Amino acid sequence: GAGVSQSPSNKVTEKGKDVELRCDPISGHTALYWYRQRLGQGLEFLIYFQGNSAPDKSGLPSDRFSAERTGESVSTLTIQRTQQEDSAVYLCASSPYQNTQYFGPGTRLTVL
């Protein structure tokens, strides 16, 4: 079946602009996660949605970062007033309730 999809695959933007990254989870997966992978580093947790519960936003690095999810479908990660340190690969994952996370291919964000 279809896996987790993310769009765009690559995004180049100028410092100070806003960007939106999209994640389409696997159908039926109740949980959705966003992670960030900076060059040469491991993955950092950003935010986690589980069904209709309040999201766990504990990993968001600043108030310029926000994310939304409608029900158990698509999620959008928004970064406002982008900075060069926001350059990274943003990975989305989804999982069935209390189960293994399956990752998408990521969006590579470059802030000039």
Added chain:
Amino acid sequence: AQSVTQPDIHITVSEGASLELRCNYSYGATPYLFWYVQSPGQGLQLLLKYFSGDTLVQGIKGFEAEFKRSQSSFNLRKPSVHWSDAAEYFCAVSKAAGNKLTFGGGTRVLVKP
């Protein structure tokens, strides 16, 4: 707070040789442990996971890992490496199934012909 350490940043191994990747975690209770592999330009693929039970876990692509509570380790092994195993490997821990993952820094594996 939980943390994961992968002491080896790079490992070079000859094709056909055995491979062991180290992972140490810090967490107060019984952790949920994972190994993921990331091939160039690809997303992360789950190799194996440990939730409970038998401490020796078999995964895909001929990989296995052993949970050792006394050493706070979850090392990944493969008896005979193939060129296609060249990739970056990440160990991760969570405090419950479905909870957020904390990742180690990764180990990049190079395979020599």
